[in-house]
Amino acid sequence: MNTVTDPGDLPRCDVLAVGPHPDDIEIACGGSLLRLRQQGASLCLLDLTRGEMGSSGTVEDRDREALAAATALQAAARANLGLPDTRVTDDDDSTARLVAAMRAVRPKLLFAPHERDVHPDHTAGAHLVTRAHFLAGLRNYHPELGEPHRARVLLRYPGNHPVEPTLVVDISSVADQKEAVVRCYQSQLAPSDTGHLVQGLDLLERAIIRQRAMGALVATAAGEGFVVDGPLAVDELGWLVETPTDR
Numbered sequence: 044m045n046t047v048t049d050p051g052d053l054p055r056c057d058v059l060a061v062g063p064h065p066d067d068i069e070i071a072c073g074g075s076l077l078r079l080r081q082q083g084a085s086l087c088l089l090d091l092t093r094g095e096m097g098s099s100g101t102v103e104d105r106d107r108e109a110l111a112a113a114t115a116l117q118a119a120a121r122a123n124l125g126l127p128d129t130r131v132t133d134d135d136d137s138t139a140r141l142v143a144a145m146r147a148v149r150p151k152l153l154f155a156p157h158e159r160d161v162h163p164d165h166t167a168g169a170h171l172v173t174r175a176h177f178l179a180g181l182r183n184y185h186p187e188l189g190e191p192h193r194a195r196v197l198l199r200y201p202g203n204h205p206v207e208p209t210l211v212v213d214i215s216s217v218a219d220q221k222e223a224v225v226r227c228y229q230s231q232l233a234p235s236d237t238g239h240l241v242q243g244l245d246l247l248e249r250a251i252i253r254q255r256a257m258g259a260l261v262a263t264a265a266g267e268g269f270v271v272d273g274p275l276a277v278d279e280l281g282w283l284v285e286t287p288t289d290r
């Protein structure tokens with residue numbers, strides 16, 4: 044696992060997961076990433092900020108925890124875009140930095156936050172990904188940042204607001220592993236008297252409640268829900284008529 048300081052130095056990977064703060068990726072799509080790794084997909088993680096405005100834990104704590112979580116996910120690399128926590132925007136500089144990362148990783152599948160979220164960085168991060176995802180594919184947009192590339196599939200993960208998913212991944216077989224990954228963020232699990240913990244529940248408890256609710260939608264013990272951004276092109280139809288017992 045490599046920690047990369049320049050996003051343009053990230054290695055090529057099948058999957059790029061983008062999170063506004065360290066821990067967002069793991070909570071929202073840790074199980075799906077574990078399943079993708081089981082299928083041999085390579086994985087790169089990109090945090091937009093270092094979470095320096097968080098009420099719990101120091102930046103150093105969060106850097107260390109993010110590294111441990113990336114190792115547990117068997118990610119090829121993790122990088123941080125270094126945007127200011129609580130002040131994420133889709134300005135030109137931020138967009139160019141994210142485009143450089145996308146063109147370096149050249150993912151087939153991109154995970155990004157959904158815009159409907161209580162935290163303004165998540166909403167802004169969603170817009171930033173929208174902008175960079177499109178512009179990364181334009182040949183004449185900052186050609187010095189690398190060859191144009193646009194991921195084929197973009198999946199949006201919900202935050203704290205309920206969002207109707209259009210795709211639910213069954214993560215019941217890796218739920219314990221996902222819990223171990225989320226537990227890497229000990230500074231965020233610790234009790235807080237500052238009101239940081241959203242809705243009075245700690246991060247792991249929220250993740251478990253959410254994945255049970257998502258799983259219930261597709262009759263499995265644990266799931267992760269996503270909104271497919273744009274129509275999904277389907278070439279091979281076999282999986283549509285498979286039953287779970289065929290697998």
Ligand SMILES: [Zn+2]
Pocket residue numbers: 063064067162165
């Ligand atoms: Zn966050």
